Amino acid sequence: MTRAIGIIAAAAIILLFATLMIVIMPSMQTQSRSHPSEGLKPYSEQALRGRAVYVSLGCVYCHSQQPRDPAQAPDGIRGWGRPSVPGDYSYDNPHLLGSMRTGPDLLNIGARQPSVDWHLAHLYNPRAMVPGSTMPAYPFLFEVMEEKSASDVELKLPEAFSPGHRLIAKPDALDLVQYLRELDRTYSVKVIPTLDKSAPAATEAQP
Numbered sequence: 001m002t003r004a005i006g007i008i009a010a011a012a013i014i015l016l017f018a019t020l021m022i023v024i025m026p027s028m029q030t031q032s033r034s035h036p037s038e039g040l041k042p043y044s045e046q047a048l049r050g051r052a053v054y055v056s057l058g059c060v061y062c063h064s065q066q067p068r069d070p071a072q073a074p075d076g077i078r079g080w081g082r083p084s085v086p087g088d089y090s091y092d093n094p095h096l097l098g099s100m101r102t103g104p105d106l107l108n109i110g111a112r113q114p115s116v117d118w119h120l121a122h123l124y125n126p127r128a129m130v131p132g133s134t135m136p137a138y139p140f141l142f143e144v145m146e147e148k149s150a151s152d153v154e155l156k157l158p159e160a161f162s163p164g165h166r167l168i169a170k171p172d173a174l175d176l177v178q179y180l181r182e183l184d185r186t187y188s189v190k191v192i193p194t195l196d197k198s199a200p201a202a203t204e205a206q207p
């Protein structure tokens, strides 16, 4: 009988220890790191709707949102911003870090390109704004303008790319562009994680 009690007590202690190490401590660790960076603003309602459009159109398959450490990739030189930190993603659930970089990193696109007109024209036909761009076009985010009302945002395209009729942006396009404009983590942060500086610095584009 005493032996059985000993075995049960030992099993209970092992179970408690395992729960502490595997469940409670990791959860405390992740919670203590989830504070938003100072300077990070929550997304506006419109941007949150735009974020859902970004997800539904699969932008994340070609665009990352995680500028990397200079020891890993020259993202700073490419103009994509400082290496991101966990607090930059406090309002991103789920995060859209991405793993492919067919196009540029977009975590700071709002700071690089704040123009609504530019984004709309680029979404309608990327080639109209960036010659030779391989990004797909999203013409279904626009519709033919019947009568212009005050709230309509007209698409402005270079003459050579004009479809011959006037187009306005659908709500999804405007929400998406607002989301892109709110992607801005250019505030400074106190702790930027650094990697071992003796590691060879990457000089070429890495997907």
Ligand code: HEC
Pocket (backbone or CB within 6 Å): 054, 057, 058, 059, 060, 061, 062, 063, 102, 103, 104, 109, 112, 113, 126, 127, 130, 133, 134, 135, 136, 138, 176, 180
């Ligand atoms: C098949 C890959 C692909 C997909 C999908 C894609 N893009 Fe792109 N994107 C690119 C490439 C390549 C470029 C660089 C050339 C250019 O600027 O058009 C780019 C450039 C951009 C830029 C300009 C970045 C800069 O630094 O100037 C923005 C903004 C952008 N994409 C937004 C989007 C959005 C929003 C979506 C989803 C609706 C999307 N992309 C989907 C490939 C893609």
